[in-house]
Amino acid sequence: MIPLRLSELVRRSAPRYTSYPTAPQFGPSVGPREHGAWLRELAGTSAPISLYLHVPFCRSICHYCACTTKATRRDEPIVAYADRLRREIELVADRAGRLPVSHIHWGGGTPNLLPPDIFDGLVGDLRERFDVRPDAEHAIELDPRWVTREGARRLKASGVTRASLGVQDFDAAVQHAIGRPQPFETVRSGTEALRAAGVAALNFDLMYGLPQQTMRSVRATAQLAASLGPDRIALFGYAHVPWFRANQRLIEEAALPDPSARLDLAETAREALQAEGYAPVGIDHFAKPDDALHCAARDGGLRRNFQGYTTDRSQILIGMGPSAVGKLPQGYVQNASDVAAWSRAIDSSGLGTAKGVALTAEDRARAAVIEAIMCGFETDLAQAARTYGLDPRIFVDDLAKLASLVDQEFVRIQGWKVEILRDGPALARIVASAFDAYLGAGARHSLAL
Ligand SMILES: C[S@@+](CC[C@H](N)C(=O)[O-])C[C@H]1O[C@@H](n2cnc3c(N)ncnc32)[C@H](O)[C@@H]1O
Ligand code: SF4
Incomplete structure (x- = not known):
């Protein structure tokens, strides 16, 4: 190894x-x-x-x-x-x-x-x-x-x-x-x-x-x-x-x-x-x-x-305001980033909204998992899934992505519980990204630390 x-x-x-x-x-x-x-x-x-x-x-x-x-x-x-x-x-x-x-x-x-x-x-x-x-x-x-x-x-x-x-x-x-x-x-x-x-x-x-x-x-x-x-x-x-x-x-x-x-x-x-x-x-x-x-x-x-x-x-x-993001029970919305485009939208009596996403039950469960990792370096996948009426097995492939971190004792998996054991601030984004169903869909991000 x-x-x-x-x-x-x-x-x-x-x-x-x-x-x-x-x-x-x-x-x-x-x-x-x-x-x-x-x-x-x-x-x-x-x-x-x-x-x-x-x-x-x-x-x-x-x-x-x-x-x-x-x-x-x-x-x-x-x-x-x-x-x-x-x-x-x-x-x-x-x-x-x-x-x-x-x-x-x-x-x-x-x-x-x-x-x-x-x-x-x-x-x-x-x-x-x-x-x-x-x-x-x-x-x-x-x-x-x-x-x-x-x-x-x-x-x-x-x-x-x-x-x-x-x-x-x-x-x-x-x-x-x-x-x-x-x-x-x-x-x-x-x-x-x-x-x-x-x-x-x-x-x-x-x-x-x-x-x-x-x-x-x-x-x-x-x-x-x-x-x-x-x-x-x-x-x-x-x-x-x-x-x-x-x-x-x-x-x-x-x-x-x-x-x-x-x-x-x-x-x-x-x-x-x-x-x-x-x-x-x-x-x-x-x-x-x-x-x-x-x-x-x-x-x-x-x-x-x-x-x-x-x-x-x-x-x-x-x-x-321009580029502002909102979180509503139904999903996320974001205003036009450009001041001129946002101003035009406001002047035409609409809202400043340019884009957004409606949340599915699976999005909500994954969001709960990712927020728990980013805030406390641990998460309970079964609890997150069941809160939204889902089967925790939706996370099985994601857990497999953590195998090398588990082998090297950075991460512990017990049942459906995942815990970062050390270097949490450096590893949280990487561990959270294992549960991101959209990652790799074209966007470029900054370094994880
Ligand atoms: C809106 S600014 C804070 C208020 C004011 N504009 C200022 O700079 O004093 C928000 C903060 O984002 C952080 N920031 C800006 N660009 C960044 C970057 N490329 N990477 C990480 N943090 C960044 C900075 O620490 C900055 O203070
Ligand atoms: S340009 Fe400088 S002053 Fe303006 S938001 Fe960015 S960090 Fe703050």
């Missing part, structure tokens, strides 16, 4: 499984008409839902970025977009009714480019058209370079409770290589401004696998990030997908760490964050031990959705 090395395994590519089926499976069989009908079926739902609003603008594009966004120096396109978003809120609420909301998430792009009055107006629209619960979590992704004391105060006044700051890496050579100049002082003062304004729940995004990173530099970045004391830190593996994001061609491929070096960088950053008192959550998150995200992971209540790991237990997510 040839020993399987982790550094060889992580050379494979696999989806990040923020949904199942994954976005490449979304197609035109679900469009505005189906989405509208699905929304109407939600009317009267009493369990609180989540809202996601996508803001697709940045002042400049970082070389590594894989988000759906575009650069604008002017505010006019942002103001025009906000008018359309306002209309989309109306169009969605006209169909779904005034649903209760427990989570709002503004993602991007750079949502803090929205002028404060406009942001406040949009939040007012959401409150008018939805029953936003007084204790709802209201989260926003922020570029620390555009956080000001006044801006932070306005966010708090609009009801924001949690902010997530893009930090990436504190090393000047790495920042230069990735086109993201951002001194430590910028992040420190942004953090302080948010805390002073009363936005106390903070997340940082860090990345590994970037050019110029060394074990020493990622350790220093992790320590500096921890010194500012955010409640949560995400440690994303850089997804290099230049066939999908042309800006990434500015990153020199030869300067990227190979899979073995990438594994070392990830491990070094993980150890440094844990040494600073952060507890691991899922494949790429860390949280203070008493934070709700870590408590959810410990108690089996961690969930995974398009924003990554969450404590949000809602089964329904309505997405608005």
Whole structure:
């Protein structure tokens, strides 16, 4: 038996499984008409839902970025977009009714480019058209370079409770290589401004696998990030997908760490964050031990959705803005990614929907299996199948794909239970992909680690 090395395994590519089926499976069989009908079926739902609003603008594009966004120096396109978003809120609420909301998430792009009055107006629209619960979590992704004391105060006044700051890496050579100049002082003062304004729940995004990173530099970045004391830190593996994001061609491929070096960088950053008192959550998150995200992971209540790991237990997510994804009981929907196409769809009084997928019972069972692996590194196939009225034998061929991992004691299979025994964060995407019935249907993915 040839020993399987982790550094060889992580050379494979696999989806990040923020949904199942994954976005490449979304197609035109679900469009505005189906989405509208699905929304109407939600009317009267009493369990609180989540809202996601996508803001697709940045002042400049970082070389590594894989988000759906575009650069604008002017505010006019942002103001025009906000008018359309306002209309989309109306169009969605006209169909779904005034649903209760427990989570709002503004993602991007750079949502803090929205002028404060406009942001406040949009939040007012959401409150008018939805029953936003007084204790709802209201989260926003922020570029620390555009956080000001006044801006932070306005966010708090609009009801924001949690902010997530893009930090990436504190090393000047790495920042230069990735086109993201951002001194430590910028992040420190942004953090302080948010805390002073009363936005106390903070997340940082860090990345590994970037050019110029060394074990020493990622350790220093992790320590500096921890010194500012955010409640949560995400440690994303850089997804290099230049066939999908042309800006990434500015990153020199030869300067990227190979899979073995990438594994070392990830491990070094993980150890440094844990040494600073952060507890691991899922494949790429860390949280203070008493934070709700870590408590959810410990108690089996961690969930995974398009924003990554969450404590949000809602089964329904309505997405608005270009490229936003929604999850409804019937299936997934995604808006047109291009701002112009999304705007045209909104103006013609339809919805912004471009594609989606209706879920079968087997999709739902596989989604439950994959979410359990991504959140807790184990799954019960029989339970997942029976929940959806299926025979667990649908998974027999998938189990066979794990044989080499079982032989080398990375994975244990007992009856219908599958458990990753070690290196869970590195292996979760690979093990989850064994249960993906669509994999290999043409889509290219980033490295599994
Ligand atoms: C919308 S941005 C965060 C807010 C703001 N735009 C910023 O950059 O500060 C979302 C996060 O995605 C992560 N990200 C972007 N491109 C990535 C890639 N190619 N691979 C992995 N993570 C990526 C970064 O950590 C980034 O902070
Ligand atoms: S990482 Fe953030 S600031 Fe940079 S281009 Fe992407 S969304 Fe914009």
